[in-house]
Amino acid sequence: MIRYKSMYRLILLYAAALMAAALIFDDPANILPGLWKIVTMQDVLITDYVQIAGPGAAFVNAGLVTAASVLLLYVAKDPLNGFTITEIGLMSGFALFGKNIFNIWPIILGTWLYAKLQKEPFSKYAAVALLATALSPLVSYMTFGSRHAHPLLGLLIGIGIGMVLPPLSAYTYKVQNGMNLYNMGFACGLLAMMLVPVLEAVGDAPDSAFFWATGNNGRFAPLMVVLCLAFLLCGFFLTGKPAWAVWAGYRRLLTSTGRAPSDYLRMLGAGPVLVNMGVNGLVCTGYILLVGGDLNGPTLGGILTVIGFSAYGKHVRNILPIIGGVMLGGAFMHFNLNDASVQLAALFGTTLAPFAGVFGWPAGVVAGFLHSAVVLQAGSVLAGVNLYNNGYSGGLIAIVLFPTVMAIFRHRKPELTPRDLFEVFQEDKPAPMERDLTPEEREPEGEPFPALREEEAYENCGPSER
Structure with missing residues (x-):
């Protein structure tokens, strides 16, 4: 735990960098009016804060939400690990299109009340509280956009959401077998499927x-390249490990399945994770530019989400088949790859990366192909209130596709069980190092989080990670 205390400072530095970017891309005089517009409008999908309020207000909002998230984790004494990086990636990314410094708090309050009612520490549910803010657009709608709009109504529905999602997300995790990395998206989608019809029944659905936003590629592409290169340089040269050891750790990371939970920070250390973050960020940015897409609030949010999950399940070998499947879906189903929804499907569809990691790239392509169609239809009944719409679609695909593919694999290997799929890092399989570490290069005595095999990570993860 002590080893990762520096994460708080680094995340706050990242939040400060987001707010500094606001001053680069916009006139400071536009920031406060833009923030007010972000806070006081409905922000169901797709509401690009860059488009409605300008890049300055959007980046300041992202910085504020990121800082608030890390302070919440600090106060709650949430255990620091790779999932912490994932939470920050999600919060900062979606703070560019849907989450704001106002609408996240009622849901967080609801989860805090749930912990109190259960007589358990809030640290157990802090991650759930942050991720449950996927339904924060519903708070904004009931506060500002509903026929019965009132701040008290928004507060109450947010508290209700925050109290329901901890037990619901724990249950939905089990039925997906770790194949959908956005488990909370699936849980939020199920809850939204109950709430939206109720609103429709009373004639008050959003x-x-x-x-x-369009036309920002020339400004935002250099920003993402600089950010990703910073991750790469820090990973290779600022983690206290020789560059060759970091590279060896990264190559080992690429052999993992990515099946949840896969905490790469605890398994392999900070160097390989930072390199993975930089590589994945460059790949996703390059994809958007390659297909003629737009770098804006939602797509930057998608890239930051992939970067966050680079510490928890995603790497270039298991996300490329998913992206390839989405592109294949575009070719067969006559979608344009630069359509807004298809751009987001390619980025957020990497929630299904474990299919490629566990069953090989053909299964990943199939999962991406299915996702390219399902995600465009699955969210229509949710009226845009679930920001993790791709997680909801991914959950549906995981529930159907996993047992189907398992049946095929079991036919070839009858003794295979779902548990066997975790066993990638074997105790008798050394890391691919070119030479032995010197005493100065080895981990310090009393290492609180030694490298873990994937099955050990599953046993040791907390409820919020499942």
């Missing part, structure tokens, strides 16, 4: 939105 309407989906479409605010999508």
